[in-house]
Amino acid sequence: MNKFGFKISTPRSIDLDNGDRRLYDELVATVPSYRYCIGCGGCTATCSAGQFTDFNIRKTHFLFSRRQYDKLSTELLPEADLNKCMLCGKCSLVCPRGVNTRGLIVEMRMLLNNK
C-alpha cells in the first residue's frame, strides 16, 4: 500500500526540560571542559577504537548532553559502547577546544555504571 519510496518519520524532538539533569550536572562538575565541546568530531576521527569499529565518542557526548542516558546501552547503540575505549588519549590531544575527553569517558562510565 504505502510504496511511495519514503516513509513518514516519527518526530524526534527532544525536550531537554524533561530529561534527568542529575548525571549531566555531575559530569559537568567533575569535567568542566565538557561544556566547551563544539561537536567537531575530531575525537571520533582519531579514535583508536574507531578505526576498528563504529565506536563514536561524539555521539556519546551528544546523547549524554541531551540526557538520553537510556540510549547509551550496549544493546541499543553499539557505537556508544564506552567499554570499547582503550583510553589511549589521542582524542584529548586532538581536541581543538581542550576538552578533557579522556577524563570525560572515565567519568561517563562511572556515572552510567552507578546510575
Add this chain to the structure above:
Amino acid sequence: MFDIFVIPFCLGVLALLVISVIKYYNWIKGFDRRQQMLVRKNILSWKFVPAIWEMIRECLLHWRITKHNVLLGYMHRSLAFGWFLLIAVGAVQAAVAFPGGHHLYMAIFFNYFEPRTPDMAHTHAMDTIATVMDVLLLYVFSGLSLAILKKLWSKPLGMKRTTRHNVTDRVAKFALWCIFPLRLLAEGATSAIYHNGGFLVAGLGSVMESIGLDNGILEYNLWLLYSLALGVFFTLMPFTRYMHIFTEVFLIYFRQLGLRDSDKKNGYTLFELSACSRCGICIDGCPINRELGVTDIQGVYLLQAIRNKDVLNKANDIANMCMVCGRCSTECPVGIDLEPIRRQVRNEQVSSIDHPDGYQYLKSVHHFNAVGRVAYFGGCMSHLTPGITEAMEKIFMAAGQSYWFMDKEGTMCCGRPLMQQGMVRQAEALRDLNKRVIKKSNATMLVTSCPICYQTFVKDYKLNIPVIHHSQYIDMLINEGRIKVKNGGQRVTYHDPCELGRGCGVYDEPRHVVASAANLVATEEEREKSLCCGYNLGNIHIDSEQQKLIRDAALRNLLAPNPDMIATACPMCKKAMTRGSDIPVSDIAEIVACNLVDS
C-alpha cells in the same frame, strides 16, 4: 637497683615492642602468594649481604638524602647514627660498669645508676667512655639544631617546602626533640652532686652546682622527665611517622629479596606506607606543586592518607591528581615506588567499571602480513605524529632491515594508559591480545617509538623477544655502522620523556643518537630531574590550561641554553611541546632521518 621514675620508659618500650611485633606479624602474613614464595625462596640466599649494606647506608648513614643535600643528610645522619651510637656505646658503658649484669633501664639511665665506689668511678676506661658519650651527645645536638633551623628556615637544607605534619606526628616530634636536652640536663644535675660524666656533662654539672640550684630535687625530676619523654616517644612511635625507623630496615630486606608491589594493597604495601618518614623531599620536585601550586597531593600525603584509613576519599583525590611522572619516586630516599601504590588506590575506585569484555572486536583486526624479523610498534601517539613513523621507516630501509609495521593500519593500545588509571583487568585484556599478535608474527625483536608502550612492553608483557625503544635501536644501528649519520650542526637540547627516562632508565642512548646528528647542549634539569611535558596520561583531572603551565615550565628549561631545536624521544612530548615552542621540536628519529648519509 630500681627507681620508680624508670616506669614510663619501660612501659613505652614494652608498648613499642608488643605493637610492632603484632603489626609486622600481620603484615608479613598479608603478603600475597608470589611475595611469600619469593621470601621462602630467597631467605636463605646471600641476598642478606647487600641488604645489610643498604640498611647501614640508608637507615644509619642516610646516603641518598646526603646526595640530595649535604646538610640535610648530615641532619638525618647525626640524629639516626648519633642516637644509634649513643645506645651502642651506652650498652658498652653499662656492661663495663656492671660486670654482674644489669637491667635495660640501668644502661639508659646510666649516670643515675652508675656505681660510685671510688675504684669503679674513675677508671681510665670509664672516663674514656664518658668522654665518647659526650662527644656523641654533641653530635646529636648538632643535628637537632639543624632540625630546628629546618623548621624555621628550610632553604639551607635544600627544601623549599616541608611536610605539614598531623597532630600525633607533632607530639611525637616534640617528645623526640625533648629527649636529648632533658638527658643532658639530668646528667648535669647528677654530675653537680656526684661529679661524674665526661667534659660536657661535668662542665654543665659544675655550672649547675655553682649557681646554687637544689640539685637533689632537680636531679630526680629531670630524670623523670627524660623517662617520660622516652616513654611518650616510644608509645607513639608505631602510630606516627617514626615507625619508619624500624620499618625501613624490613622494607630494605624484603626489597632485596625481590619483593615488589602487587595490584592490590597487601602486607608489602603496609610496610611501604610505614617506611615513609614523611621527610617531604618528594614535594619540591613535583610538577603539580611547582606549576599548579597544589601542595597536598604529593607522595608523602598519599601514603599518609592511605595509612590513616579514615580518609580514604582523600586518598582517592590525592591519587587522582598526580601526573605519574615518577619524579617523586626517583627522589624518595626510602626508595618507595609510588606508582603502583597510586594504581592500587585508583584500581579500588574504578573496580566497578574495570571489566575487560569490551575488546572482543580487537580479536579480528589484525591481518598478518608479517614479513620482517623486526616488528615495529608505533603506538597510538605516533599516529598523531606521522613524521616519527615515516622517519623510522626511512631508517629501517636505510639500514636494509626488513620490518613489519605492526600497527600501520590501526593501533591496538598497549594497555599502559589503562594501567595508569587503575583499570588493571582491562589493561591485561589488551596485553593478551597484543601478545598473541606478536607471538604469531614470529618477530625476533620488537621496536617501539612510544616510551609509554615501551615501559609496559618491558615491565608487564614478559615477551620472550627483546623489546627496545627506537632510540636504543637507532643507537645500535649507528654503532654497528648499518646507517651513517652526518652532524647537521644544529644546537639541540634533549627532553627526557618521563616514561623513557625515569620509567625505564634510558638516558644515554637517545643522547648518543642526538650527539651523532647534531650538537647536544645540556640543560639544567635533565635525566632523573627532567620535567614532565604536562600531557602525561597519568592524570585525567587537570585541564588543558594547567597542562600548558606544566609544559611551559619544561620548555623554559629546554630553551634556556638558546638551542636551534628541541629533541625528544616521545611522540606525546613532541606533540605537547610543538604547540608551545617557537623553535622546532623533533623526535630523534626525525633528526636522524634528516641527516642520513647514503653509504
